Amino acid sequence: MIKMPFSYADRLISSKNADEKYLLNEVHHLSVDGFPLLVHYDLRLLKKNWNKADLLTRPNTLWRYHEVLPIKEERNIVSLGEGSTPLVPLSRLGERFSINLLMKDEGIIPTGSFKARGASVGVSKAKELGVRNIVLPTNGNAGAAWALYSARAGIHSYIIMPVDAPKITREEVEISGGNLYLVRGVISDAGKIAAQLISDYGFYDASTLKEPYRIEGKKTMIYEILEQLRWEVPDVILYPTGGGVGIIGIFKGLLELRELGWIKKIPRLVSVQAEGCAPIVGAWEKGQTESRFWDHSKTIAFGINVPKALGDFLVLDALYKTDGYALSVSDREITAAQREVAEFEGSFICPEGAAAFAAMKHLTKKKWIKEGETVVFLNTGLGIKYPESFVPQAPIIDLNEHLQIK
Amino acid sequence: MIKMPFSYADRLISSKNADEKYLLNEVHHLSVDGFPLLVHYDLRLLKKNWNKADLLTRPNTLWRYHEVLPIKEERNIVSLGEGSTPLVPLSRLGERFSINLLMKDEGIIPTGSFKARGASVGVSKAKELGVRNIVLPTNGNAGAAWALYSARAGIHSYIIMPVDAPKITREEVEISGGNLYLVRGVISDAGKIAAQLISDYGFYDASTLKEPYRIEGKKTMIYEILEQLRWEVPDVILYPTGGGVGIIGIFKGLLELRELGWIKKIPRLVSVQAEGCAPIVGAWEKGQTESRFWDHSKTIAFGINVPKALGDFLVLDALYKTDGYALSVSDREITAAQREVAEFEGSFICPEGAAAFAAMKHLTKKKWIKEGETVVFLNTGLGIKYPESFVPQAPIIDLNEHLQIK
Missing domain, CATH: 3.90.1380 (threonine synthase, domain 1, chain A)
Structure with missing residues (x-):
């Protein structure tokens, strides 16, 4: 044999x-x-x-x-059992918008975000290459995932985050034994500190798209979606876009699968951004092939607060080649979408995933998404990774009190 | 056909x-x-x-x-894709204790805790029975899971939690549109409020072991473990024990699988509790068939803070019939175990799961677990669901600062 x-x-x-x-x-x-x-x-x-x-x-x-x-x-291979995440039918909400709506739930994965895919493949390759120390500037979730997978591989990690990145992701880095540094600034500032460590100490640069293997991990999302749909290609895929590695990976995977003869059709890909940080949308609307740095970016969807992505031209290429779309949604729409998905479908999704859901609503209203189409949106992580925004409403009952339901 | x-x-x-x-x-x-x-x-x-x-x-x-x-x-069926959680080999730590160590990672599941299993099966059956309103007293995670699955089923939920239950689980209930009430007391006090709602309004009682279907969801953990091990039965399974539904379900599943002829051997089952709340351990040490209420219970492993379980006699029966064991560990050991598993294996586990890991260390030292044995412990949820205990250590770097690594 x-x-x-x-x-x-x-x-x-x-x-x-x-x-x-x-x-x-x-x-x-x-x-x-x-x-x-x-x-x-x-x-x-x-x-x-x-x-x-x-x-x-x-x-x-x-x-x-x-x-x-x-x-x-x-x-x-450095694995914690990542992947084969659920493709959840959202029938109640789908019916409301007259589409076949599915959510690829990337919260159900080690470290609670789709960053685990890139980390598992990226850290495995780093291990194969004999790397001893990695550096990563991050908005939070990628740093958490790379620190934990590095710990499993016995690799030292140096993680640089903006000081207002989600607190839970800091905790994940610290408990892994990774070296965490917070910077007063945004992710591009964290990038400058990372560059300095790389130049001073010769550490391995694991920044987004500065190592080639993270895309490969992310692309497995489309392999899974299609396998779960028994290789029936959906009409539209919506993706919340920050650095854009996911959509680049999804497009790469689609081309590979077409070349392998496993699929024929390519779905229309949609990049979703936040109104407070929408460089890809700006470029797409003007038909440009590159984006411009977005000044003073701000959104509650922290994972897509990326003012200028190194791979912007690849994201835009994927949109143009698939007859796709780019649009932004407001923070208010994001918060409402989180509640809507939880109340009707029982899933507490992250703000980035909620942005993709909110964008679907615009596109069905515009009829760009047509009645009866099969639409997949990516929920890129767990809602519970962002507890800071939570204002508790629940009444406190004393033991001698008789509870009355309104 | x-x-x-x-x-x-x-x-x-x-x-x-x-x-x-x-x-x-x-x-x-x-x-x-x-x-x-x-x-x-x-x-x-x-x-x-x-x-x-x-x-x-x-x-x-x-x-x-x-x-x-x-x-x-x-x-x-009311499903969010729960189950088929990873059975993760912990080779580095296993080697240190000369055993084949595996972790069933129940954090990688909707709602981030193994309570999703009971909720998926319990809510599905409630839907099948035509139930419209459910009531549940809970230490947090079960309430979160039942509220979210109920939302998906279109069932109204009334969730009663101790006021110091993990904050994130409150958020999960509230975002689902569930009705949350906090009580100044422990879970048995929440139970009293629940009993009052059931008697006043005729709501469906979903309290632990007061509905028969949650056990069935939990028992699927052992079906999965055995399928993942290709039906090779491990020697020992360690389970962090609060209400005990998981271990009751695991034992029930083992007996079913033996009757089906799929397995022959039964593993030794271990109940792990916290030193501050160890009623099962107390009963087991005296060879008793029931436990006594544990006064002033207290532990950081909130999920196993159950002073007296309705199914205590079933838990003890499972321990006696499998030549099992019951032991408790301290909160300090739990915290150290969380860090150890993260640093060596890359997984941020919950305090309850960490208790099971810490207990394994005692039992290998005692030689009750023997060299070369295959040992599975249950990590019942995500470490990130308990961020309150986190004290950040990371230094803050200013943009004009030159970072020096020690």
Whole structure:
């Protein structure tokens, strides 16, 4: 019997020029011209060797798709059981908007956010490359995930967060034994501190899109969505967009699956941002291929408070090529959407996920999303990771009191 | 083709007397003598119709075992994708104690705690029975889960919590649109308020073991553990014990699986409690079949702060019949265990799960757990649901500062 490769990754390529190649067994961050790198697979060979039925006996983690992930040796995998998150039908709300509405619930994953996917694949590859110390500027959840997965791998982590990042994510970094630093500023300021550590100490740069493997973890979301839908492609996918790695990964995964012959159609992809930080929306509305830095950005959806993403051109490319859309929603709409999904569907989603849900409402009203279409939105994490916004309403009852229901 | 039954449940029986029967299509709470009721299945028939291979194509939720769950009609299922939680190998820590250590991670589930299992099955059955209003006294997580699942089912929930229950669980109840009341006291005081609502308004009593279906949800933990271990039975299972529904369910599931012929051996079951609330341990040490109310109970592991469980005799029975053990650990050990699991294995577990891990250390030292044994402990929820205990340590960096690593 011929032993099949564990991974069909064969090289890194520049996201600006597929002919520009880099080796997979060396540490690489950006292309020589400063663009993100992408992992390339030998899909022609894989197409001959891989069948959908092979998935039946695979574990319920994102590693069930190991052929299209960049880890060469199975023993390097750093896993906490991430992936195979629920694709939850939201029938009551779907009916109200006359669509088939599904939520990919990325809260049901180690560390409680979809950042676990990037961390599991990214840290596994760092381990395979022999990395000892990683640095990461983060809005919170990515730092939490990378610190915990690094701890599991025995890698030291240095995590830099804005001082007003969600408190729970700080706690996750600290309990992992990671080295946490808070900076008075936004994520781009955290990036400056990170750059300094990288230059002073030679640590591994795990910043968004400055290591090529996080995208690969994120792309497994679309592999799962399609497997859960028995390879029936939905019409629309809505994604809350900060750094944009998820939507870049989803688009990359879709192209791979089409090349493998597992799907034919490509869904329309929608980038959702907050009104207080909407650089991608601004660029898309003008038909531009790059975004401009968004000054004084502010939103309660902290994970998508990214004033300028390194991969903005890749996000915009995905929107243009799929006949997609970009739009922003207000913080007020986000809060209302969180309550609506909890009250009608029983799920306490995060503000970023709620933004995607709120955007769906605009697009059905505009009839850009049509009656009867199948629509998937990404809830990227647990609502409970943001307890700061909570104002308790519940009455306190004394023991000798007789409770009356209104 | 003969249509197979969706569920093989055929009656309710008293937990004190299996000959005392109750109907499944009526609302029942306790037996006429005040004992918990158990769901009985026609396992003889099921044994003929069910094969392990049938599970291959089932969804990744606890409903993959619908034959041994009490819901008659599939359309009554209220699901958010709960179950199929990871069974995570803790190799680094296992090696240190010379055992094969695995953690069943019940944090990776909707609402972030294993209470989702009981809520999904309990609310589904309430829906099937036509219930409109449920009441639940709770230490927090069960209330959160029942409120959210009830919202999804369109059932009104009335949740009573001690005023110092974890804040995040309050938020989960409130966002679901559930009716939350806080009581100045412990869970038994919340129980008194609940009893009053039930008597005044005729609401459905969903208190621990006062509805028979929550156990059925919890028992799916052992079905999953064994399926994940390919039906190789572990030597020891450690369970943090408050109300004890989980361990009662695990023992019930083991007996069912033995009767089905899927397993032969039964593992030794261990009840873990906190030093500040250890009624089961007290009873077990004296060889008693019931526990005594634990006065002035107190522990940081809020979920196991239960001074007297209605099902204590069932828990003790499970310990005696499996050559099990009961022991308590201190709050200090719990906190240290949380940090140890995070630093070495990358998982931020809850205090209750950490108690089970800490107990494992005592039992390997005592040699009650032997070298090379396979040991599973239950982490019953996410560490991040308890952020109150967190004291941040991270330094704050100014933008013009040059960060020096020590």
